[in-house]
Amino acid sequence: MSIEIRSAPHIKGTRSVEQIMRHVVWSLLPVCAFFVFQYGLSALLSLLVVTVSCLLTERFFVRQGGQSGDIGDFSAIITGLLLALSLPPGFPLWMGAVAGIVAIALGKALFGGIGFNVFNPALIGRAFVQAAFPQAIATYTPSFMPGRFYEFIPSSMTIPLMQPVSVVEWLQARQFDALAGATPLAKWKFEGVLANADDLLTSLSGHMAVGPSPVLILVCGAYLAFRRFLDWRIPAAILGSAGLTAWMLFALNDVRFPNPFFMLFSGGLILGAVYMATDMATSPVTPKGMWVYGALIGLLTVIIRYYSGLPEGVMYAILIANAATPLIEKITQPTPFGKGVLSNLGRQKKGASYPLHSGYISREDAGAVTPKKRFLFNKPKHPPKE
Amino acid sequence: MNQTSAQTWDEFMEGIWRQNPLFVMVLGLCPALAVTVSAVNALSMGLATTFVLTCSCVLVSLLRKLIPKEVRIATYIVIIATFVTVVDYLIQAISLALYDALGAFIQLIVVNCIILGRAEAHASKNPLLPTLINALGMSAGFTLGLLALGSVREILGAGAFFGVALFGPDFQPWVVMVLPPGGFFVLGAWLLIFAAIARRKQKKLAEITQNA
Numbered sequence: 001m002s003i004e005i006r007s008a009p010h011i012k013g014t015r016s017v018e019q020i021m022r023h024v025v026w027s028l029l030p031v032c033a034f035f036v037f038q039y040g041l042s043a044l045l046s047l048l049v050v051t052v053s054c055l056l057t058e059r060f061f062v063r064q065g066g067q068s069g070d071i072g073d074f075s076a077i078i079t080g081l082l083l084a085l086s087l088p089p090g091f092p093l094w095m096g097a098v099a100g101i102v103a104i105a106l107g108k109a110l111f112g113g114i115g116f117n118v119f120n121p122a123l124i125g126r127a128f129v130q131a132a133f134p135q136a137i138a139t140y141t142p143s144f145m146p147g148r149f150y151e152f153i154p155s156s157m158t159i160p161l162m163q164p165v166s167v168v169e170w171l172q173a174r175q176f177d178a179l180a181g182a183t184p185l186a187k188w189k190f191e192g193v194l195a196n197a198d199d200l201l202t203s204l205s206g207h208m209a210v211g212p213s214p215v216l217i218l219v220c221g222a223y224l225a226f227r228r229f230l231d232w233r234i235p236a237a238i239l240g241s242a243g244l245t246a247w248m249l250f251a252l253n254d255v256r257f258p259n260p261f262f263m264l265f266s267g268g269l270i271l272g273a274v275y276m277a278t279d280m281a282t283s284p285v286t287p288k289g290m291w292v293y294g295a296l297i298g299l300l301t302v303i304i305r306y307y308s309g310l311p312e313g314v315m316y317a318i319l320i321a322n323a324a325t326p327l328i329e330k331i332t333q334p335t336p337f338g339k340g341v342l343s344n345l346g347r348q349k350k351g352a353s354y355p356l357h358s359g360y361i362s363r364e365d366a367g368a369v370t371p372k373k374r375f376l377f378n379k380p381k382h383p384p385k386e
Numbered sequence: 387m388n389q390t391s392a393q394t395w396d397e398f399m400e401g402i403w404r405q406n407p408l409f410v411m412v413l414g415l416c417p418a419l420a421v422t423v424s425a426v427n428a429l430s431m432g433l434a435t436t437f438v439l440t441c442s443c444v445l446v447s448l449l450r451k452l453i454p455k456e457v458r459i460a461t462y463i464v465i466i467a468t469f470v471t472v473v474d475y476l477i478q479a480i481s482l483a484l485y486d487a488l489g490a491f492i493q494l495i496v497v498n499c500i501i502l503g504r505a506e507a508h509a510s511k512n513p514l515l516p517t518l519i520n521a522l523g524m525s526a527g528f529t530l531g532l533l534a535l536g537s538v539r540e541i542l543g544a545g546a547f548f549g550v551a552l553f554g555p556d557f558q559p560w561v562v563m564v565l566p567p568g569g570f571f572v573l574g575a576w577l578l579i580f581a582a583i584a585r586r587k588q589k590k591l592a593e594i595t596q597n598a
Contacts, residue, residue, distance in 0.1 A: 095558075106571075110578075131562035161545075163558040 017114070021074035023229050027220040028081050028275070035212045039089035040148025042156040049093045051080030053100030061105060067113030075114050079103055082122040082275055085212045086268055090141045090153030090167060094160035095133055099125040119322045120279045123315050130315070136164045140183050140209035142176055183209050184266040185311040194258055200265040214270035221274035230278040233287060237294020238273040239264055245302040257306065269301060272314035282322045289332035297321045394519055401523025407500045408531030409580045414500045417491050418532060419569035425548045427487055428536025432529025434477065434492060438469045439501050443509040443521035450510045462505045463496065470495045500528060538572045539563045
């Protein structure tokens with residue numbers, strides 16, 4: 001009989017990366033379908049173009065850079081779909097393609113491919129186009145336009161490198177004013193108009209330019225969380241912290257600040273909380289760390305929405321929290337069994353304490369002698385010259 | 387081509403390719419990121435640096451036996467600062483608009499580490515001719531680097547090249563390209579391309595030696 005000796009982990013799950021990613025894509029399909037139902041052909045084409053540009057970029061870099069993974073693992077599809085869902089439906093297609101290329105090239109391939117990225121690739125792509133084309137990304141068109149399945153939103157079909165075609169006349173021809181396309185958040189920020197709950201949740205009653213439906217995203221996210229494809233702690237922490245912060249501010253001054261319900265269900269907070277912040281490579285793995293990470297995102301989102309010039313802050317909040325992830329993981333390391341404060345009570349501490357380092361732990365546990373930390377008091381200040 | 391001229395050519399090309407100050411040594415990033423918003427700015431910055439670098443390296447090389455070792459850095463700085471003052475007034479006299487566009491970065495050529503580095507590492511140890519060749523090569527490399535940055539940023543950020551509109555009035559400018567992040571993006575992209583080329587060359591070289 002042979003005994004195999006090796007280090008942890010000893011229990012291995014049967015799930016592969018490809019399987020997890022495929023499930024996330026499936027769960028995104030209803031969200032995408034409703035998005036297309038809201039905005040028609042333009043949204044469909046936007047989803048396709050962004051995803052295809054992500055896939056092509058991924059294929060190029062995997063071939064060129066010899067990185068692991070390929071387009072078969074579905075991760076680039078997730079990036080593309082999320083990116084397209086976070087962009088306005090009438091976003092010029094060439095800009096969408098640029099966003100997709102930047103997302104994969106800058107956000108993922110340069111860091112070493114799948115699993116090595118520090119930031120969520122979809123958000124990197126969106127942040128780039130937000131910085132490059134601030135006007136176009138703020139131009140939303142109303143949802144449920146008549147005839148949306150037969151014609152494109154004119155700005156979609158912009159010639160590459162050219163300015164987006166104006167949608168003002170197109171809207172006027174359909175008896176909409178130019179402001180009908182503002183998002184609920186922009187409406188609140190710049191005009192002080194609060195949207196109704198049913199508008200925010202489904203947008204079925206009016207033409208408000210809400211993004212993908214929050215209710216549908218929550219349902220699909222609940223499925224993923226139930227199947228353990230994402231950790232429920234992160235969305236819970238984000239929504240909890242954003243809701244709590246918004247509620248406290250609302251309690252302080254209910255004229256200036258909107259109610260917490262509006263804060264939670266407007267803009268991209270739900271999409272960000274459920275699908276973007278839970279990206280496995282860029283969120284903490286420690287349970288405590290997930291709460292800290294989520295709380296940070298929620299707090300930052302509300303702060304950016306209330307106190308900055310931008311109407312929406314989810315993207316930057318998640319990117320900042322992604323950058324903080326390694327630090328959060330470091331300070332929230334779980335205590336190994338038998339190493340807690342209580343277990344040390346009444347027990348004499350032997351030897352020096354060492355940082356949480358696998359080499360030291362296993363030797364101590366095996367009862368081996370660890371080298372003592374020694375201080376040389378009589379050490380000469382200046383080493384003798386040779 | 388005899389051997390000396392081949393060597394000279396090699397020395398000149400070193401600054402442009404193998405030891406390119408911007409893309410290989412990654413020096414002089416302050417002007418490279420700050421003033422390369424347009425190709426004109428980049429080119430004039432490059433030419434100003436070329437003048438200062440060449441003149442001060444020549445002077446340092448001529449004076450190399452007279453400069454006491456203990457105060458050499460201070461001496462180099464004085465020499466460089468003299469030429470920077472000349473360039474400063476020169477640009478001001480030629481074009482005030484350009485002077486305003488380049489701003490403090492003309493005066494900051496004094497602290498450009500390419501110049502001090504060349505003076506310390508090359509000019510102070512070599513006679514006039516090699517110093518001149520090396521300085522010219524380095525400044526050509528730096529100017530080309532700045533131009534590479536400036537062209538991309540101007541084409542994407544303003545749809546123009548040396549002020550000539552390329553795409554007509556409907557061009558959508560990439561706002562980020564004329565902002566500081568654009569400088570980092572473009573510099574990073576060029577560094578990436580250079581690194582990829584260098585790696586490919588190394589691979590080929592390794593293959594050749596393996597086969598031989």
